[in-house]
Amino acid sequence: xxxxxxxxxxxxxxxxxxxxxxxxxxxxxxxxxxxxxxxxxxxxxxxxxxxxxxxxxxxxxxxxxxxxxxxxxxxxxxxxxxxxxxxxxxxxxxxxxxxxxxxxxxxxxxxxxxxxxxxxxxxxxxxxxxxxxxxxxxxxxxxxxxxxxxxxxxxxxxxxxxxxxxxxxxxxxxxxxxxxxxxxxxxxxxxxxxxxxxxxxxxxxxxxxxxxxxxxxxxxxxxxxxxxxxxxxxxxxxxxxxxxxxxxxxxxxxxxxxxxxxxxxxxxxxxxxxxxxxxxxxxxxxxxxxxxxxxxxxxxxxxxxxxxxxxxxxxxxxxxxxxxxxxxxxxxxxxxxxxxxxxxxxxxxxxxxxxxxxxxxxxxxxxxxxxxxxxxxxxxxxxxxxxxxxxxxxxxxxxxxxxxxxxxxxxxxxxxxxx
Amino acid sequence: xxxxxxxxxxxxxxxxxxxxxxxxxxxxxxxxxxxxxxxxxxxxxxxxxxxxxxxxxxxxxxxxxxxxxxxxxxxxxxxxxxxxxxxxxxxxxxxxxxxxxxxxxxxxxxxxxxxxxxxxxxxxxxxxxxxxxxxxxxxxxxxxxxxxxxxxxxxxxxxxxxxxxxxxxxxxxxxxxxxxxxxxxxxxxxxxxxxxxxxxxxxxxxxxxxxxxxxxxxxxxxxxxxxxxxxxxxxxxxxxxxxxxxxxxxxxxxxxxxxxxxxxxxxxxxxxxxxxxxxxxxxxxxxxxxxxxxxxxxxxxxxxxxxxxxxxxxxxxxxxxxxxxxxxxxxxxxxxxxxxxxxxxxxxxxxxxxxxxxxxxxxxxxxxxxxxxxxxxxxxxxxxxxxxxxxxxxxxxxxxxxxxxxxxxxxxxxxxxxxxxxxxxxxxxxxxxxxxxxxxxxxxxxxxxxxxxxxxxxxxxxxxxxxxxxxxxxxxxxxxxxxxxxxxxxxxxxxxxxxxxxxxxxxxxxxxxxxxxxxxxxxxxxxx
Numbered sequence: 001x002x003x004x005x006x007x008x009x010x011x012x013x014x015x016x017x018x019x020x021x022x023x024x025x026x027x028x029x030x031x032x033x034x035x036x037x038x039x040x041x042x043x044x045x046x047x048x049x050x051x052x053x054x055x056x057x058x059x060x061x062x063x064x065x066x067x068x069x070x071x072x073x074x075x076x077x078x079x080x081x082x083x084x085x086x087x088x089x090x091x092x093x094x095x096x097x098x099x100x101x102x103x104x105x106x107x108x109x110x111x112x113x114x115x116x117x118x119x120x121x122x123x124x125x126x127x128x129x130x131x132x133x134x135x136x137x138x139x140x141x142x143x144x145x146x147x148x149x150x151x152x153x154x155x156x157x158x159x160x161x162x163x164x165x166x167x168x169x170x171x172x173x174x175x176x177x178x179x180x181x182x183x184x185x186x187x188x189x190x191x192x193x194x195x196x197x198x199x200x201x202x203x204x205x206x207x208x209x210x211x212x213x214x215x216x217x218x219x220x221x222x223x224x225x226x227x228x229x230x231x232x233x234x235x236x237x238x239x240x241x242x243x244x245x246x247x248x249x250x251x252x253x254x255x256x257x258x259x260x261x262x263x264x265x266x267x268x269x270x271x272x273x274x275x276x277x278x279x280x281x282x283x284x285x286x287x288x289x290x291x292x293x294x295x296x297x298x299x300x301x302x303x304x305x306x307x308x309x310x311x312x313x314x315x316x317x318x319x320x321x322x323x324x325x326x327x328x329x330x331x332x333x334x335x336x337x338x339x340x341x342x343x344x345x346x347x348x349x350x351x352x353x354x355x356x357x358x359x360x361x362x363x364x365x366x367x368x369x370x371x372x373x374x375x376x377x378x379x380x381x382x383x384x385x386x387x388x389x390x391x392x393x394x395x396x397x398x399x400x401x402x403x404x405x406x407x408x409x410x411x412x413x414x415x416x417x418x419x
Numbered sequence: 420x421x422x423x424x425x426x427x428x429x430x431x432x433x434x435x436x437x438x439x440x441x442x443x444x445x446x447x448x449x450x451x452x453x454x455x456x457x458x459x460x461x462x463x464x465x466x467x468x469x470x471x472x473x474x475x476x477x478x479x480x481x482x483x484x485x486x487x488x489x490x491x492x493x494x495x496x497x498x499x500x501x502x503x504x505x506x507x508x509x510x511x512x513x514x515x516x517x518x519x520x521x522x523x524x525x526x527x528x529x530x531x532x533x534x535x536x537x538x539x540x541x542x543x544x545x546x547x548x549x550x551x552x553x554x555x556x557x558x559x560x561x562x563x564x565x566x567x568x569x570x571x572x573x574x575x576x577x578x579x580x581x582x583x584x585x586x587x588x589x590x591x592x593x594x595x596x597x598x599x600x601x602x603x604x605x606x607x608x609x610x611x612x613x614x615x616x617x618x619x620x621x622x623x624x625x626x627x628x629x630x631x632x633x634x635x636x637x638x639x640x641x642x643x644x645x646x647x648x649x650x651x652x653x654x655x656x657x658x659x660x661x662x663x664x665x666x667x668x669x670x671x672x673x674x675x676x677x678x679x680x681x682x683x684x685x686x687x688x689x690x691x692x693x694x695x696x697x698x699x700x701x702x703x704x705x706x707x708x709x710x711x712x713x714x715x716x717x718x719x720x721x722x723x724x725x726x727x728x729x730x731x732x733x734x735x736x737x738x739x740x741x742x743x744x745x746x747x748x749x750x751x752x753x754x755x756x757x758x759x760x761x762x763x764x765x766x767x768x769x770x771x772x773x774x775x776x777x778x779x780x781x782x783x784x785x786x787x788x789x790x791x792x793x794x795x796x797x798x799x800x801x802x803x804x805x806x807x808x809x810x811x812x813x814x815x816x817x818x819x820x821x822x823x824x825x826x827x828x829x830x831x832x833x834x835x836x837x838x839x840x841x842x843x844x845x846x847x848x849x850x851x852x853x854x855x856x857x858x859x860x861x862x863x864x865x866x867x868x869x870x871x872x873x874x875x876x877x878x879x880x881x882x883x884x885x886x887x888x889x890x891x892x893x894x895x896x897x898x899x900x901x902x903x904x905x906x907x908x909x910x911x912x913x914x915x916x917x918x919x920x921x922x923x924x925x926x927x928x929x930x931x932x933x934x935x936x937x938x939x940x941x942x943x944x945x946x947x
Contacts, residue, residue, distance in 0.1 A: 167591070184587075184588070189460070189462045189482050337592055337593070338591075338592065339591070339592070340591065340592040340593070341591055341592070342569065342588070342590070342591050342592045342593065342594070342595030343463050343569075344462070344463045344464070344465050345463065345464055345465050345466075345505055345508050345509050345568065345569070346465055346504070346505060346508050348508075348569065348592055348593055348595060349508040349509065349511045349512060349593055350508050350511075351592060351593065352512075352547065352592060352593035353508075353511050353542070353544065353593075356544040357543075357544070360543070360544070367543060370543065373541045376541070377541075380501075380504040380507075380508070381508075383476050383477070384465050384468060384476075384477065384501060384504070384505065385465070386462060386463065
């Protein structure tokens with residue numbers, strides 16, 4: 001299998017400029033700038049079936065084509081590196097191991113959408129990846145790959161690296177824009193979408209780090225090659241982040257459409273200690289949890305959606321038979337309660353209320369009707385909020401209740417704390 | 420103009436109208452907290468969710484623009500359920516201190532709970548405690564963070580209307596709390612308005628809190644007499660419980676919406692300028708500091724005027740009218756002293772220092788009716804000349820309406836006037852230092868006790884209404900002058916302010932064809 005985004009990860013000094021240049025580095029950018037029109041770059045990306053790898057899976061080329069080229073305002077590219085989704089750690093590897101792949105992708109994307117300024121928003125806790133990226137950006141400037149008249153063309157590109165301050169919600173694209181503008185990270189009401197009114201009120205494309213890292217290989221080797229790597233409508237490979245009860249946790253680059261079973265048992269070495277599998281989160285904590293009978297699902301956006309969950313950020317969390325599912329649900333609920341931005345009322349008040357409710361069930365102090373209440377509270381949040389955070393909470397916590405209901409019921413009946 | 424259907428009723432509204440505005444046009448009130456017509460949309464409270472056909476999710480009506488053929492339901496089972504759910508979330512951490520909350524009775528949480536809530540509580544946990552409870556955040560406002568539902572109306576008010584940026588929402592999730600930015604105080608000229616727009620009891624008025632339960636309040640439309648802007652207000656007064664607040668009647672003033680004058684706002688100067696209505700009032704006619712009857716007062720006044728009339732020395736009468744008076748009062752002054760008697764020296768433009776002003780509502784001219792006085796009374800002579808003549812004894816009768824001459828012209832001047840003028844008359848509602856020197860004192864009504872009109876700085880005529888009976892024996896200025904005219908044998912025969920206004924309309928060009936009905940609640944601009 002051919003690796004694309006992670007092709008340099010296991011090389012020594014993979015992050016270095018020289019290492020990147022040795023492997024045809026920045027050739028795709030040069031090709032785009034000198035031999036291609038912006039429209040043909042967008043066309044190529046459309047044909048490659050590259051989809052947004054931050055979690056939403058929106059076709060990347062289509063997103064780029066939404067930028068109103070006739071607008072007199074500046075256009076911006078914002079790269080979302082605020083990787084906060086629990087169970088996800090792929091962008092960290094790209095930033096740290098191969099930052100030049102991201103920068104080359106930025107150059108091509110900026111050219112395609114007519115942007116002269118790109119912002120990279122890096123998660124606050126990612127200190128090492130941040131340093132690696134900053135070094136790479138400096139190297140690219142020195143080499144004339146960034147700045148004025150990039151690579152001798154007439155195109156200027158500036159890259160600004162911005163460090164987040166530790167809020168999960170700033171990974172939501174409009175909250176990220178607010179944060180970049182120096183405001184509190186509150187998601188915006190939509191529409192207008194960022195393609196029309198984005199950063200500083202200007203047309204803006206927001207893409208995930210991994211998505212942008214795929215762009216240079218597409219230009220180098222062609223859309224067809226990339227599309228063929230994956231499955232129907234899901235071009236290329238994905239970086240799957242496997243964690244939890246497996247023998248070999250880590251980041252695995254595998255084609256879109258690989259089965260979840262293959263990822264767990266063939267690539268990640270199977271469940272720890274030969275234990276039985278109990279549950280898997282397929283795409284970051286916000287993706288509804290799966291039971292062992294569902295792991296033959298193909299890991300691509302459409303197949304996962306068809307069984308009621310989502311591909312999300314590619315964070316696979318494996319839980320074996322020793323896992324207390326009420327405890328797991330409580331940890332998830334606590335995360336949402338901590339990270340709700342507090343802007344709109346259902347999520348602000350509901351996230352904490354749901355957490356305290358689960359906590360009581362876990363600690364054995366719940367009343368018989370608390371489970372019904374919990375399901376109601378959780379259900380009332382999703383669909384009624386400004387941003388998808390509320391939906392994620394509902395889907396995530398709701399899936400624990402519906403799939404492992406008996407564990408919740410037992411906890412209420414036993415009225416004991418397992419600690 | 421898109422045509423849409425809301426709850427089965429069709430309505431045409433301009434492009435860009437939101438569902439909540441379109442519904443309002445049909446008289447359908449969709450519950451809302453964060454939405455305020457004068458502020459940018461925040462969309463955070465989520466209680467205005469409605470069902471829009473062909474949309475999978477409920478939509479917030481404050482933000483969703485109308486579209487041709489849109490079918491909206493504001494009362495479907497799905498909407499009612501969502502509304503109840505949002506309310507439940509808002510109340511989860513809201514303290515149940517309604518019995519000691521000053522907002523009770525005009526609280527949207529209470530109102531909507533009774534209308535759209537009425538569920539049994541499912542809460543088994545301890546409510547989140549926040550830092551500040553009953554905390555003064557400035558001269559006028561108390562903050563209670565626990566009661567706050569974080570609708571951010573006050574934040575947006577200080578961002579977009581006053582642009583003073585005092586408020587922010589700090590922290591995250593259900594620990595979010597409204598507060599001032601560090602080191603700040605809420606001390607702008609419009610701070611009281613945040614109390615009006617706060618839909619709950621988080622921001623309460625330090626001047627009003629605990630004085631009176633709001634359900635005891637009567638409301639009377641009026642116009643602020645505090646400056647020439649003429650902001651529309653409501654006088655809120657206590658009819659039922661005279662034993663509280665030392666028998667004061669007015670409990671508070673609130674802004675009354677008028678898009679042409681003050682929108683939804685009034686300044687703090689105007690808002691808290693009502694204590695004079697119940698305090699420090701002149702309640703009986705007095706002569707040489709002795710209380711007398713109106714009958715006796717009129718004998719003295721009419722006697723003095725008559726003797727000057729008979730001896731044809733009308734030019735020895737000085738009248739200092741005031742731009743605090745209504746158009747009707749001023750018209751009667753003109754009618755009596757200039758038209759009927761003739762020859763008296765009449766003016767209103769006393770040399771006042773310009774007051775505090777800003778770019779928004781506050782005007783430097785602190786009189787509500789300068790424009791009206793200019794049109795009706797005009798100006799023959801200068802008030803300074805009248806005062807000068809009075810000091811030198813060249814005037815026998817000085818008739819002052821409300822002005823404090825000692826403040827305007829100095830103590831020496833008023834002492835001389837008191838000594839050299841034969842009859843020094845002060846007609847006013849409140850005691851000031853001039854009363855100590857005047858020979859005859861006539862109690863007049865404050866604006867909240869009488870009917871009439873003011874003309875503001877935009878030449879807009881606006882009505883005021885009597886909220887309650889006058890205090891003591893106070894009478895309207897026009898009424899006192901009418902009485903005087905009868906005593907002088909040249910009765911003006913005005914029976915009420917309306918009849919005076921009709922004559923103003925008939926005789927003074929800019930007022931032509933106006934009636935009280937045409938002026939209505941919101942006023943109308945004079946012809947140029």
